[in-house]
Amino acid sequence: MRRSPSRLSVPRLSASRLMLPAAIAAGLAAAALTAPAAFAQETIKVGAPLPLTGALSPEGLKQQRGYDLWAKAVNADGGLKVGDTAYEVEIVYVDYESQTPRAVQSAERLITEDEVNFLFSPFGSGAAKAASSVSERYQIPTIAATASSPSVYDQGYQYLFGTFTPNDTLTTPLTDLVLEADDTIKTIAVYARNDLFPLAIAHEAEAAAKAKGLDVLSFDEYAIGTMDHASALTLMRTRQPDWVFVTGYINDLILIRRQLADLGVAPKVLSMIAGPAYKEFIEAAGPLADNVSSAAWWHPAVAYDGDDIFGTTADYVAAFEAEYGATPDYAEASASAAGAILGMAIEAAGSIDPQEVREALAQMDAVTFYGPVKFGETGQITSLEPPVFQIQDGTTKVVFPEAVKQTDLVIGGIK
Amino acid sequence: MNKGQTMHRVAVALTLIAVALIAALPALSDNYLLRLGTMGAMYAILALSWNIIGGFAGYPSFSTAAFFGLGAYSGAILQGAGLPMPLAWVAAGLIAMAFATLLGLAILHLKGHYFAIASLVVAEVLLEITTSWTSLTGGGMGLNLPIIRISIDAQARLFFWSMLAIAVMALGMNYWVSRHRLGFGLMCIRQNEDAASMVGINTTLYKVTAFALSAVLVGAAGALYASWVFYIEPPDVFATLTSVKPIVMAMLGGAGTVLGPAIGAVLFLAMEELVWRNLLQIHAAALGLLIVALIFFLPGGLLGLVTGKRKRRVVAKKGETTSNSAVKGGAA
């Protein structure tokens, strides 16, 4: 059943092969795409290549929860209303085994074989960037829910949109906040995983610290798969930094947090990205999680009154808790937001034509449960103000921005 | 013997027809199919190349990923430095070959598991070096390749035909080795290395040559792959599975035969695609099951089933030198 439509969709393929001007190609593509959709009883297919197995599988499963919740909410609401038709949402998942080339392959398969109308990017900046060339080629509007690096968006692509602001929007407010809270903080040590996102954010942290006149005592990298940090942390202890900034994924950060405590490294401020935003971090680190500061693109404590399917942030959190029995984190929320934004764009366009939905996305200026949504020239979101938070007594508390802040940043108290 | 020659001619003719048919794949103008075809050709290159050292010489090499990754990064870096794409592919192949020669001199005196581990760990070391050497390789951030300014469909065809051309070269290389003195020498080494050395075979030379041959096309394929996907990162091109899959393919089709690894590669791709499509989260388990089933039910591979060479392993174990293949090799 899946294969037969692909053989029929010759017009789209030949159009792109002949390299007709973009507008004509898009028109034909739209014709080819809408035709099978009409036969498929008003279903919109959204492709989602995810790392469901392999090293990134914890992240992949978070994405999946976020997308599923959106699809479920839309379908329970009777589908997306476009003119007189209501479209059910079907998300087509492919596992790309945490291998970037496989992600690219999956994207092409979803577009050409499964005939998806829209696409969600694979996880992270690297894979999102690699796959964006495919969706651009087929002119499929694509939303990246977990890509923050500006280099993903500055390729001049028209069909890629992202829900994460650049990395410096996390590190700059955090730095400002720490220095405002305690002006005796003069030195920082950075410890980063040598991997795309963790390394990029560590460099941003270093830059932000230098801009504020902090003395960067050390900038060390550790390899992916490192199972012991004792040497690096022992060395760090001898340098006595006021502020320790660590980047990595949740397993690294749990291990590093424990070893910091083991070796008695107790800076005034300990910041970690990206793990403390996940409840698994607090569960695994226990009391050691307390007073760790971090920043993320979203937090369940923010409060927005959205025009999207989920309504307010509190409504979204409640819906998520009802479905999964857990509080959503920023990765899960960003995935749901990607869906919600796509839904709003489709309804605003009054069409599922890729070109028109793309225009609607480019012109979007709306508020969602996730935050205000407006995309810049490159397609990356510009309207979001990522919250800074700190774990206090086993729960995360937002300390910035002012509008949603729950408490003040606490200096000290790192065990 | 006459019958054998006829069989042989039929096999060659069928192979040529199959290659011609596959080369005409772009006529269907289905880009996904073309992507699969490129992948299949790449798998065939890896399996056929492994076959030289693993199948003919019987050395359990796990260094395919090392050659592949080395080729991918060499090609990507050279292309980034301005070398035209095809030259970068050739250079990457030669770099992989030179590396394999040196590596072979160092580790081919090891036997059995020791050789397997040494060859496996090489990829790990290269992975770590690539990740750490940020100034040259981009480290954990990965490496972007220059965009090619030709149409998307032309690109798909270009990469497909190029990959297929290398696969045909790999097939030709296996054919040549099997009919050449080198192939005979390697089979002797597989069956009893001490005896081979006693009858005057320069085992070191033979083994190192085989190892180098098993690297050259893999390196080129790695570089082509890098150009094809535009973006590479260390864990992808140095993945352990890249070393293991070709072995499974070769065993599936029949290790130590000329056509077996190619047939195995195509079958493996088909199975992978089917499994991958239909089992969202358990395809690794499905692959594992395939491997286990293969070991127990098809130890000589598919070609072994056809030509009745299943007994080969048992014979080899007893150290006799009169198995089918050895006789054939001797006559050549």
Added chain:
Amino acid sequence: MLYAQILVNGLILGGLYACIAVGFSLVWGVLNVINILHGSFVVLGSYVAYFAYVHLGIHPFLSIVLSGALLFALGYVIQAGLINRVIAAPVLTTLVLTFGLELLLNNAVLVAFSADYRAVQLANPMGSQIIGGIVFPMERVMATLLALALTGLLYLMLAKSKIGRSIVAVRMDPEAAALMGVKVKRIYAVTFGVGALMAGAAGSLLSVVFPISPLNSTEFLGIAFVVCVLGGLGSIAGAMVGGLALGVIESFGALLIGPQHGLTIAFSLLILLLIVRPTGIMGRRGYE
């Protein structure tokens, strides 16, 4: 003082490494099988410890009995039912077979427990002791000491018990052992079971140190490889020396060359050692 601390760090880590590797080394030495499943066995041991602690309140240091017993049973069945059937085949066959089984088992663990990282959070953390200016993280120290004790027990078992003597006899010469009335295939299964038992026990001990996830299996396997080659195969003492050596080398390497090169150093050393001295530091002629 810095160097003393690094040395202590390295030795503690090395004890854990030795414990990860000892079962792997035993199987390799006696059966001539490289057990790719070993890393997943360790992970399973950690899960047993995790659930035993969370649901039954059994301390991970006590649940080594439970995880050891369960893993022994699993290992015995795998060897008796599957690997024994191809034990005489070339190296490549058993290697690829255990690789296939690893794909199966690891995928099963992933589906059963998900890849989310968990950690055993002790109700009464042991904290750190500072002795002479050197920090001793007590949970790690205890895990290491227990690991060494377990390894000692295994050594005694091989040296003194009847079954242990049979294992050693089979390792020396399976055909002679068979003539002496040893049921070789059964000994193979027992040995594989004991290897899995050690992996499971190591997993229990490690559960207080490392976050738990199926994704860790490759790291554990990598460590087992390096330790075995460093120390030499099949001997308990070899695994101990190899583990401690790796821990110390990795710690000093990270200090002197940089933390991002810790793994590179370990693996480069492994290749170098294979090339010049394939029998390991302890230098016993391996069985190939």
